[in-house]
Amino acid sequence: MLKLHELLEQRSATLAKMNEAHTADNNEAFTAAETELRTIDSKLERARKIDAADRAEPGKPINGDMKLDNEIRSKFRVTRAIAAAAGLGVDAGFEREIQAELSKRAGRPAEGIFIPTEIFETRVLTTSTGGELVPTDHRPDQYISALTASSVVRGLGARVLSGLTGNLSIPRETGSPATGWVAENAALSSSDADFDAVTLSPKHAGALSEFSRNMLLQASPDVEALLRQMLARNIGLTIDKAAILGGGANEPKGVLSTVGIQTQAYATSLFVTNAEAIAKADIANVATARRSFLTTNTVKKIVSLAIDGEGRPFGIPTVFHNEPVTFSNQVPTTLNTDEHGLIYGDWSELLIGIWSEIDILVNPFESTAYSKGNVSIRAMATVDCAVRHPKAFVSVTGVDAAAAAV
Incomplete structure (x- = not known):
């Protein structure tokens, strides 16, 4: 053409x-x-x-473009992008090229450089942050990953809205017009639909760190992994936790902090309580396609060790009524002092709005870092979370790890 x-x-x-x-x-x-x-x-x-x-064009959603997605995963290097921004002599042509696309998605130019969040979706090998970095020429396969939690809400089906600008208000129907049968020539009763709105507004999460000149110039793939791991842990997991239990104000309001979600008090056993939670979702007409449980690893331990009267293990599928269940350290364990979070619902009803990809500002002239020849790096992302229909989620309360029975 x-x-x-x-x-x-x-x-x-x-x-x-x-x-x-x-x-x-x-x-x-x-x-x-x-x-x-x-x-x-x-x-x-x-x-x-x-x-x-x-x-x-506001920018291509990279998650929906497999060719571009794969190209970014294979080519984009955080170390090259940061080193180029710091003025070091590196070839960062691809990293510069992709900035135009990321700026379209964010609806604004970066303060420094944008880092595509897609590169964090696959776990990467990382080294310890202490001591000297060891060359990877001999046995790179033997490096040991840091033990960090994994993001969960996106994998459960949360809807991601990218490329946002300004506050976003989404109309929501809260009540449908009443319908009914009437006799011939009889008048219908007037009834209006009721509406409100779900609002997303920018919230900012960030991390400030310092990296040595040698680290940014290293050809070692482990240095790249180290930077990705730091950014993913300090920002990605912060967003993930807020989506579960954010308190609002400066941070997003998570599922457990949303007014109007259903609750189910722990009663008799987890088996019975989970059945009650499922029933409440059924009665509220919650869609079934993306329903699942989310709870803590301590609850997993309780379920795994539980046995019936004949000494046989109950098993996780039985206790959760064959519904999908995810166990994560991202779920709070200190609700009301000692309760463990346990959520059941349709996770596609959770919205995650993204105004900015991870935005990296490199400052090689920050006084403390400059005196050592290092580079100061600030990483920030701008997001918010909201629940479309609060009744799509059921929070199980009163799950005390010391007292709960299967």
Whole structure:
């Protein structure tokens, strides 16, 4: 497909043909050139529309573009991006190229550089942050990963809205018009639908750290992994925790802090309590496709060790009624002092709004770092969370690890 400037060049050449045919009074040549001009004008109109749409494009959602997604995962290097921003002599052509796409998605230019969040979705090998970094030439496969929690809410099905600008208000129907049967020639009763709105507003999470010049110049893949692990842990997991139990104000309001979610008090056993939670979701017409439980690893231990009256293990599927269940250290264990979080619901009802990819600002001139030849790095992301329908979630209360029975 010809580009806009190529079509404009063709049009100029065709106009020249028309002028030449007109001067020579060559009607046949003039008619042919005129037909060609109409074809080119039609193509120009389409090209201009495509060009205008491309300029207005808010950015491709990388998660939906597998080719671009795979290219970023395989090529993008945090170390190269940061080293280039610090003025070090590295080849960071791809990292610079992808900044335009990330700026479209964020709806603004980066304060420093954008880091695509997709690169954190696969766990990476990391080394200890203490001591010297060891060259990886000999046995890179033997490096030991740091023991960190894993993000869970996206994997459970939370909806991610990227490329946001300003506050986002989404209308929500809270009550449908009443319907009913009437006799012939009888009037229907008037009834209106009720609406409110779910609002997402920018909240900021960040981390401040310092890296040595040698670290950024290292060719070691473990240095790249170390930087990714730091950014993913300090920001990604912070967002994840807030989505579960954020308190609002400066941080997002998570599921457990949302007004209106259903609650189910612990009664008799986890088996019975979980059945009651499922029933409450059923009665509230909660969709079943993305329903699942989320709770702590301590609850997993309780369930795993429990046995029935004949000494046989209950088993996790039995206790959770064959519903999907995820155990995570991201779930709070100190609700009301000693309660463990246990949530059941449709996780696609959780919205995660993203205004900014992870935004890295590199400052090689910060006084403390500069005196040592190091680089100060600030990483920030701007997000918010909201629940579309609070009744889509049931919070099980009173799960005390010391007293709960299966």
